[in-house]
Amino acid sequence: MTDDLSAVVRQHWWTTVASVTRFVGDLEAAEEAVQEACLAALQQWRQAGVPEHPERWLVTVARRKALDAHRREAKRAEKEAAAVRDEAGLSTEWPVGEVVDDQLALIFMCCHPALDPASQIALTLRAVCGLTTSEIASAFLTPEATVAQRLVRAKRKIREAVIPFRRPDGDGLAGRLPAVLRIVYLVFTEGHRSNASEAGTRPELCWEANHLATSLSTMMPGEPEVRGLLALLLFVDARRAGRFDAEGRLVLLDQQDRSLWDAAKIAEGEAHLASALRLGRPGPYQIQAAIAALHSTARTAAATDWAEVAALYAELVRWEPTAVVEANRAVAVAMAHGPSAGLTILDRLTDDPRLEAWPPFHIARADLFSRLGLIERATEAYETALSLSPPVPERTFINRRLRELAGGGFGPNSENR
Incomplete structure (x- = not known):
């Protein structure tokens, strides 16, 4: 039961962090509030059961905890009044499109050029995916202490530089895109081959990466590398059902039952790869997608x-x-x-x-x-x-x-x- 509850909490971690970050304007404060909300969820849901809309429950509780923290730190009556006004407008309902915007805005904030590339990736894997410091260190083949330092520096930089929580436009969007694509790919990789799971895979992270890549391709249809990445993820994820046998043992590519592969995903991957190649601007994700296509087809x-x-x-x-x-x-x-x-x-x-x-x-x-x-x-x-x-x-x-x-x-x- 506890493992099931933890899986539900982790599934909604990053959308909750994104929503609360927009609400409080501070990533570190939002993450602390969401952590508290997750602990409360594990305690209450064990007795009362998982609510109908767990994400809404987590966002509501995390926002209230963030407001409580704000009150404790408020030094002036003006701040206290603002916090009360904010709470009066608190709602458990918000448009679906706004949630998607929050998710992308959080990633683009983490990929701000003021942060070095290693910190961008570590911060996003932590804030967006809820990976622990040790899991990030394992994914990067990097000492855990180094990752912890990067996270602390990145959060401090966001606070001190007042990096805005929003999706950039024009050149700002294009400039951050390579880092965003890299992170989406790493999220998928951690899901595809995970040290954090006894099963060796975390399908929810693969799903999130596919969801992100799809959102990016809708937002930026003229970017071939976005389509190339989406094609790559579809090709690899299409083979997931064949990677393990009934006992959970790894089955190598040349020994897999190809009838278990998802033909619809493979076809979708082919379509995205073809549309990317037609744009005439090759790149590494398109090449990796072409490699994956040779295996998958x-x-x-x-x-x-x-x-x-x-x-x-x-x-x-x-x-x-x-x-x-x-x-x-x-x-x-x-x-x-x-x-x-x-x-x-x-x-x-x-x-x-x-x-x-x-x-x-x-x-x-x-x-x-x-x-x-x-x-x-x-x-x-x-x-x-x-x-x-x-x-x-x-x-x-x-x-x-x-x-x-x-x-x-x-x-x-x-x-x-």
């Missing part, structure tokens, strides 16, 4: 055009020359040209500290070692991945692979988006 694993996947990753490296992209390219190269070719690329990345802390990197190396018959090195790589505390389904998978290697059996095991 192949009738069988054997029919996947791995040479084209590898070529697209090579193009993506030009846009995003990161070790993670290069590691994904190595997997594609291995599938297209053999494990030795892929391992050559991965070996060049072994000194990158971020990849050293990223379990999929070691899983990929272990796979290629096993294909080459290097069982001892494959075992060592799997054990390294296991030591990095990957999500539960991945831990189960690694342990199964270790048993297979110990028993003399090995085979392909790479999953690629």
